[in-house]
Amino acid sequence: MTSLKKSAGPDTVIEAAGLRKEFGPAVAVDDVSLTLERGASLAVVGESGSGKTTLARMLVGLETPTGGTVTVCGRPRKPGRVSSAERRRRAREMQIVFQDPYSSLDKLQRIGAVIETSLDLHFSLTPGERRKRALELLEAVGLSERHASMLPRQLSGGQRQRVAIARAIAVEPQILVLDEAVAALDVSIQAQILNLLADIRERSGIAYVFISHDLAVVHQISDFALVMSGGRVVERGATRALLSAPQEAYTRALRAAVPRPGWKPERRPVG
Numbered sequence: 001m002t003s004l005k006k007s008a009g010p011d012t013v014i015e016a017a018g019l020r021k022e023f024g025p026a027v028a029v030d031d032v033s034l035t036l037e038r039g040a041s042l043a044v045v046g047e048s049g050s051g052k053t054t055l056a057r058m059l060v061g062l063e064t065p066t067g068g069t070v071t072v073c074g075r076p077r078k079p080g081r082v083s084s085a086e087r088r089r090r091a092r093e094m095q096i097v098f099q100d101p102y103s104s105l106d107k108l109q110r111i112g113a114v115i116e117t118s119l120d121l122h123f124s125l126t127p128g129e130r131r132k133r134a135l136e137l138l139e140a141v142g143l144s145e146r147h148a149s150m151l152p153r154q155l156s157g158g159q160r161q162r163v164a165i166a167r168a169i170a171v172e173p174q175i176l177v178l179d180e181a182v183a184a185l186d187v188s189i190q191a192q193i194l195n196l197l198a199d200i201r202e203r204s205g206i207a208y209v210f211i212s213h214d215l216a217v218v219h220q221i222s223d224f225a226l227v228m229s230g231g232r233v234v235e236r237g238a239t240r241a242l243l244s245a246p247q248e249a250y251t252r253a254l255r256a257a258v259p260r261p262g263w264k265p266e267r268r269p270v271g
């Protein structure tokens with residue numbers, strides 16, 4: 001399979017301290033701190049409305065915190081308007097993949113062009129080099145030249161999510177934030193995408209922040225996890241330990257609510 005460049009740089013890629021987000025009188029995120037090490041996979045788990053997406057959006061810079069700080073790859077992120085050069089630099093540090101790739105893909109743009117546009121923004125390549133790299137990236141996510149000439153609507157949901165992942169890793173970021181990235185997919189397709197993500201992390205050293213309400217998914221993809229409830233972190237630790245022996249009543253309740261019959265917190269092969 002195509003090689004992906006191993007990332008280099010500081011050992012801590014995200015340092016967030018005391019993050020808070022208010023929407024009017026409502027507090028969506030309340031005093032959340034976290035650290036993400038290079039190449040690590042951190043899950044943020046919690047029920048709907050617990051503040052996961054708001055936290056992810058603050059990390060990526062799509063939402064301005066009401067309080068607290070975010071430092072990415074050693075540089076504090078300053079709120080406010082940023083130049084397009086700074087936006088590009090930030091994009092090289094961190095990319096995000098959303099739950100619904102269909103809405104984030106241009107419906108009229110062919111898949112090869114989606115990837116080439118991403119490459120064009122960040123690298124000086126000749127048209128030939130760009131096309132070659134786009135095909136390599138599609139191949140890295142299990143798609144082929146045949147898919148490059150298709151439109152998003154001609155692909156399945158799982159294939160579209162592969163395109164969104166290829167577009168994100170094209171930028172060679174240090175960090176990939178995945179916000180419910182497999183939630184809309186069938187369980188067997190979920191497993192394929194989780195395998196793909198594990199493989200990409202192993203080959204590239206990209207660190208993940210994996211936002212999910214699904215403990216079975218979190219268990220397969222993350223080394224560490226934060227459990228959020230009501231905007232706060234109620235428990236944190238190594239995913240395995242946290243899921244096999246949750247200390248907090250809330251985490252126990254979340255685990256009990258996992259809808260898969262016979263689900264056990266042991267590592268299972270996927271695929």
Ligand SMILES: Nc1ncnc2c1ncn2[C@@H]1O[C@H](COP(=O)(O)OP(=O)(O)OP(=O)(O)O)[C@@H](O)[C@H]1O
Binds near residue numbers: 026047213
């Ligand atoms: N733009 C906004 N304006 C007002 N309230 C918001 C906004 N975004 C989020 N909220 C509120 O903040 C709280 C946390 O929402 P958030 O989407 O972060 O939770 P979540 O854990 O990601 O849930 P879900 O999985 O359902 O998206 C919720 O009460 C939500 O209604």
